Amino acid sequence: MGAAAVASPAADRIAFEDFMTVDIRVGQVLRAEAFPEARKPAFKLTIDFGEPIGVKRSSAQITRHYTPDQLEGRKVAAVVNFAPRQIGPFLSEVLTLGFPDADGEVVLVGVDRDVPVGGRLF
Template identity: 45%
Template sequence: MASSHRIDPDARPYAPEGIATKPEVGFEGFAALDLRIGRVTAVDPFPEARQPAWKLTVDFGPVLGELRTSAKITSYAAEELLGRTVVGAVNLGAKRIAGFTSQFLVLGGLEPDGTVRLLAPDADLAPGSVVG
C-alpha cells in the first residue's frame, strides 16, 4: 500500500549539512534510555492520523511483551514491516495520537527529505535484547 502523501522533492529539511548538533547529555542521559530489539507482529492502517502512519504492534520479549506505536513510516508496505526486527525506545512514556495510545518510539534514520529508514541490528537478536 503506497502512501498518497507527497513530499516536495526540493525540500531537504533533514539534510545532514543543515542540522546542528544537540547539546551534550553525558553518558547518564544516554543510559537513561531503554532501547530494545523488537519484532513487528501486526501492522494496521491509521487513517485518523493527521499525517500518513501505521499502527505497529511489536513484541519486545518476555519482560515487556507486546507494545503498540504509531509510526510515520509509510514508505514501507505493511508486508515489509510484518516480522521485521526494529529498535524501540520503550521508556519515553505513552502518548495519545488521534485517540490511539502510542507506547514506544520506533527508531530510524532520516533521509534529507524526512523519509524514515528503520534501524535494525545486523544479526538476529531475540526480542527484548538491550541496545547499548
C-alpha cells in the same frame, strides 16, 4: 524536504548516565495496519519485546518506504520507557526509531544480524 532540511547541528554533550536513562530495545513487529485516523500517513504497529516488557503498540510515520507486509516479522528498535502518547484514537506506547532520508522520510533503524527480542541498545 531536501537534504538541507535533514542536516542539523549535533546536540549538546551529555553524560553516559544520561544516555542510559533512555531504554532502547529491539522488538519484532507482530502486526502492522493502516492508521487512517492519523493526521500524517502512519501505520499502527504491534511489537513484541519479549519479557519483561511484553507486547507494545506504536504509531509510526513510515508509509513512504514500507508496507504492512514488509513490516510484519521485521526487527525494529524503539524507545520503550517514554510515557505513552495519545495519537487520535490510538495510544502509542513506544517510539519506533528511524533516520530521515534525503526527503525527510523515515528509514527504520535495523540490526544486521539476528538478535533476540528485548535486547537493549548499549
